[in-house]
Amino acid sequence: MPSRYLPLWIVLAICLATTIPSLFGLAGWRLDLSEEFAVPKRVGEIYAPEEISPRLLAYYQLAGPFTHTVLEWTACCVAIVTGMFSFVHYRLKRDVTTPIIGTALLLSGMLDGFNILAADRLTFPVKQLNDFVPFTWAVSRIFNVAILLAGTLPFVLRPKQTRRRTQAHQLRSVLLFGLLFGLMAYGIIHLYSRKFEIPEALFADARIPRPWDLIPLILWLLAGLLVLPRFWKLQPSLFAHALIVSAFPAIATQMHMAFASTALFDHHFFCGYLLKILTYSVPLVGLILDYGNAHRSELALRETEIKLDAARQIAMSLLPTGEQHLDGLEVGGFSYASEAVGGDYYDFLRLSRGRFGVVVGDVSGHDLAASILASQTRAYLRAYADSLDDLSDVFTRLNNALVVDTQQRRFVTMFCAVISADRNSLVYAAAGHQGFLLRQSGDVETLDSNFLPLGMTDQGKVEVTDLAGLRPGDSLLIVTDGITEALSPEGEQYGLTRLLEFLRQESARPVPDLVQRLQQNVNEFCTGIPPSDDVTVVLVRWKLSPPQV
Known part of the structure; x- marks a missing residue:
C-alpha cells in the first residue's frame, strides 16, 4: 500500500x-x-x-x-x-x-x-x-x-x-x-x-x-x-x-x-x-x-512475477501432454487460467484392469493458493486411485484429506469418470460439478452432481453413479464454468447452448483437433475481454470401432 x-x-x-x-x-x-x-x-x-x-x-x-x-x-x-x-x-x-x-x-x-x-x-x-x-x-x-x-x-x-x-x-x-x-x-x-x-x-x-x-x-x-x-x-x-x-x-x-x-x-x-x-x-x-x-x-x-511464472510452469507441467492413444477412445482437453495461475486442472488416469479415468477439478479462487491446492489435489487423487479400486472410496479418502488440509476455508468441485475396459459403461463421482453425455443421436444427458464439493464436510461416504449402454459415437463432456461464463465485448455469455452447438457442428473432426478449434472459437468470441474465471474443457469420444476385449 x-x-x-x-x-x-x-x-x-x-x-x-x-x-x-x-x-x-x-x-x-x-x-x-x-x-x-x-x-x-x-x-x-x-x-x-x-x-x-x-x-x-x-x-x-x-x-x-x-x-x-x-x-x-x-x-x-x-x-x-x-x-x-x-x-x-x-x-x-x-x-x-x-x-x-x-x-x-x-x-x-x-x-x-x-x-x-x-x-x-x-x-x-x-x-x-x-x-x-x-x-x-x-x-x-x-x-x-x-x-x-x-x-x-x-x-x-x-x-x-x-x-x-x-x-x-x-x-x-x-x-x-x-x-x-x-x-x-x-x-x-x-x-x-x-x-x-x-x-x-x-x-x-x-x-x-x-x-x-x-x-x-x-x-x-x-x-x-x-x-x-x-x-x-x-x-x-x-x-x-x-x-x-x-x-x-x-x-x-x-x-x-x-x-x-x-x-x-x-x-x-x-x-x-x-x-x-x-x-x-x-x-x-x-x-x-x-x-x-x-x-x-x-x-x-519482479520477484513476484518470477515466482508466479515458476508456479505457472509447474501447473502447466501437471496437465496431460501429447496425444493420448487409447483403445476405443479419443480424448482431448485444454485448460488456462484467468490470471497468472489458477485453480482448474484436468487429468487422464490409466488404471488397473484396462480401465481409464478422466477428471476435471475446479478449486475455489484463481490465485496462487488455488493453484497449489489444485496440484495437491491431483497428487492425492493419483495416489488413492493407484491403491484403491472403488471410486467411492477414492473420493471419500480425498474429501477427508482436503477437509483437514483446507480447514474448510477452500473447496474443490470435481467430476471424475472411470470407463470400463470394454468401454461399454462408466462410473462417475460428481462433487459439486456436473458433466454431459452427448449421444450420437444428438441427445444430451446431464450427469448431475451427487455430492457436495470436496473439502466442505467430512460427513458421509461419497456416492457414485453407474452409467451403462455407452455406444460408439457417444461423447463425455466435462467443463468448468469459466467457458460458459466467458463474455464477449458486448457482454454476452458464451453459454452452454453455444458450446453444445459448436461441438455438433464440428463433430466430424478428431477430438484433439476439435478441442483446439473450440479454444480458438472461445478466444475469438471474447476478443479483447480477459476471462473472469479459469477455463477447462475435456472431451472423451467413444470410437466408432470399439476395441475387442
Missing part, C-alpha cells in the same frame, strides 16, 4: 531546519549584510585608512546583492527542477497532487528568476530597489500560495463533483489557474517596475516593517491549518502530506519577512530566503522518497 506520510524523522528534520536560522540569530551568529550595503563608510571602522581601496568598498557594496542572487537562483533551480519532476511523476503515478505542486513550484521558480534578473538590473533598470525587492517578493509569495489553494480548494469544497472529473480535466484546471496567476504576477511586477511607481513596501521603523507580506502569511495559515489537512484526508498520499509539512517553513518564512526584516539583506531577509529554499525542497524530498518506494515495489513485483 502506498505511504500516506512522510517519515517522522524527515518531518522532525524539516521542523528543526526551520528553527535553525532563528536559533543562530539568538546565538549571535547572524548573516547581516544590510549595514555594509547601506553605509559602506562603516568599512573605516574595520580597516585602517591605507587598507581601504575601491575594490574593498565594492566588495562590501556587492556582498548583500551577491548573496541575495545566489540564494534566489538556488531557490529558482530547486523550484523548477522539483516542478518538472512533479509532472514526470504525474505521468507515471497519476496522482493529482503532483501537478498542483508542480504548477505552483514551476511558476514560482520562474517568477523568482525574473525577480532576480530585474533586481540585478539585467532585464531593465530598477530605481527603487529598497521597495522593488520586498514588493516583488510579496507578489510572488501571494501567487505561489494562491496556486496551491486554487488546486486544492475544489477538492475540499466540492469533493463529490471533483471526484467525478477526469484526471485530464483536473490537470487542465490546475494548469489554467497556474498559468493565469503566473501571468498576473508577472504583469503586476512588470507594470509596476516599468510604468508605475513601485508601492512603498519596507517601513524600517514600523511595528510591521513589511506589511505586504501579511497577505501570503494569512493565506499560508489558511492553507496549512484548514485547507491542506482537509485535502490530505480526501486525497491521502505522500505528496498531500508533503504539502502540509511544507506549510511550516513557508509560514516561518513570512513571519521573518513581515515582522522582523527591517532592511534589505539583513539577517531576517536571508532567513526568509533560506526557508523559501526549504519550502521548495520538501516536495523534492517527497519525490525522492516516492521514487525509492516505487523502485522497491518494482523489485518486489
